[in-house]
Amino acid sequence: MEVALLVVVGAVLLGVTLQRTSGMGTGLVLSPALVLAIGPVTGILLTNMTTVVSAAFLTLAVRADIDWGRYLRIAPAILVGAVPAALLVHSVESGWLDVIIGVTLLVSLAVTPLLRGRRAEMSPVPAGLLAGALGGFLNTAVGVAAAAMLAYAQVTRWDQRSFAATLQPIFLTMGLISVITKLLVGTAGSGGAPPWPLMVAAIGSVPVGVLLGGVIARRVSSRTARAVAIGVVVLGSAATLLRGLGQVIGM
Numbered sequence: 001m002e003v004a005l006l007v008v009v010g011a012v013l014l015g016v017t018l019q020r021t022s023g024m025g026t027g028l029v030l031s032p033a034l035v036l037a038i039g040p041v042t043g044i045l046l047t048n049m050t051t052v053v054s055a056a057f058l059t060l061a062v063r064a065d066i067d068w069g070r071y072l073r074i075a076p077a078i079l080v081g082a083v084p085a086a087l088l089v090h091s092v093e094s095g096w097l098d099v100i101i102g103v104t105l106l107v108s109l110a111v112t113p114l115l116r117g118r119r120a121e122m123s124p125v126p127a128g129l130l131a132g133a134l135g136g137f138l139n140t141a142v143g144v145a146a147a148a149m150l151a152y153a154q155v156t157r158w159d160q161r162s163f164a165a166t167l168q169p170i171f172l173t174m175g176l177i178s179v180i181t182k183l184l185v186g187t188a189g190s191g192g193a194p195p196w197p198l199m200v201a202a203i204g205s206v207p208v209g210v211l212l213g214g215v216i217a218r219r220v221s222s223r224t225a226r227a228v229a230i231g232v233v234v235l236g237s238a239a240t241l242l243r244g245l246g247q248v249i250g251m
Contacts, residue, residue, distance in 0.1 A: 005201050007037040008046075012205035013212060016054045020061075020213025021220070024146045024167055026054045030202075031143035032105055032236025036243070038198065040097040041089060041187060046194040047143035048178040050202045055172035057210045065165035070158070073128030074135070075173050079181075081136030082174075086181035088141055098244025101142045105237035108138075108147040109230060124156050135170070140178040145171070 011033035018025025027047055034043035059066070089097065131152035135145035149170065153163045194202075 001195070001197065004037045004198060007033055008198050008201045009205045012050060012054075012202050013209045015050075016058075016206055016209025017213035017216055019054060019058060020210060021217040024149070024164075024171075026051050027139065027144045027171070028105075028146055028233055031101065032233055032240055034143075035098065035101055035240050036236055038194065040094050040101055040240075040244075042194050044089065044101070044141070044143045045179065045182055045187065046198060046202055048139070048175045048182070049194070049199065050206065051139075051143070051171055052175035052179065053203050053206045054209065055168045055170075055175060057206060059168040059172055061210065061214075062165035062168060065161055066169060067162045067166045068169075070124070070128065070162070070166050071169050073125055074132040074152070074170055077129040077132030078136035078139075078174055078177050081133040081138070082140040082177045082181045085137045085140035086178070086185045086187060089182065090185045090187045093247075095244050095247030098240050099248060100244075102237045102239075102241025102244060104138065104142045105144060105233060106241070108144060109233060109237070127152055127156050136174055136177060139171075139174040140181060145174055 011030050012026075015026040015029035018029060030047040030050055031044060034046050037043065038046070092100070131148050135148035138148055139145040149163075149167060152158070
């Protein structure tokens with residue numbers, strides 16, 4: 001439990017700091033770290049819970065730059081993706097879930113740089129609905145919706161400042177819906193509920209991460225913070241994938 005507590009606190013501080021500097025990062029860092037520390041079902045559920053708290057704090061911090069029109073194009077479709085993802089998490093064995101999480105995170109990291117250079121355009125309404133559904137699925141299944149949101153930002157030419165701010169209520173909504181759908185389908189009741197010390201440690205570390213992120217954002221570039229987080233994600237995702245493969249093939 002002591003090791004898990006250290007992993008939770010460290011991952012929350014790093015993830016929230018990255019989210020404060022670049023708009024995304026809490027789920028990206030927490031997901032592989034918590035999956036390795038406490039298992040895929042419990043780890044993703046705690047990631048979702050922590051994302052709700054961190055996004056709530058950050059929504060207040062950046063509220064002046066939020067584009068609520070964009071938010072309303074995305075939010076209604078989140079539930080469409082969250083429900084099948086919650087059913088997937090509830091029904092898939094832990095080994096296969098580790099594999100799914102590891103592969104998805106690694107693919108998201110590989111695709112993200114390609115999305116940053118994309119110049120295609122798409123109508124905001126269908127793009128928002130598609131991003132909401134895909135983001136809701138990814139957030140519920142693996143705790144990370146960054147790739148879907150970044151793709152939406154690129155194809156609709158969304159400027160970075162407004163994008164980073166509006167992500168916060170989007171992630172807040174995704175996290176709430178993910179937790180609620182998992183509770184409704186019984187995921188948390190089938191051994192997936194995080195131990196209360198870990199929940200207290202994760203949620204209690206969020207405001208510290210927000211304050212720390214505010215200080216670091218003025219001194220460290222978002223590129224540097226992102227590079228550190230990517231290193232953590234690659235190592236965690238690869239370890240998660242290898243652990244899942246070991247379980248699946250009986251090693």
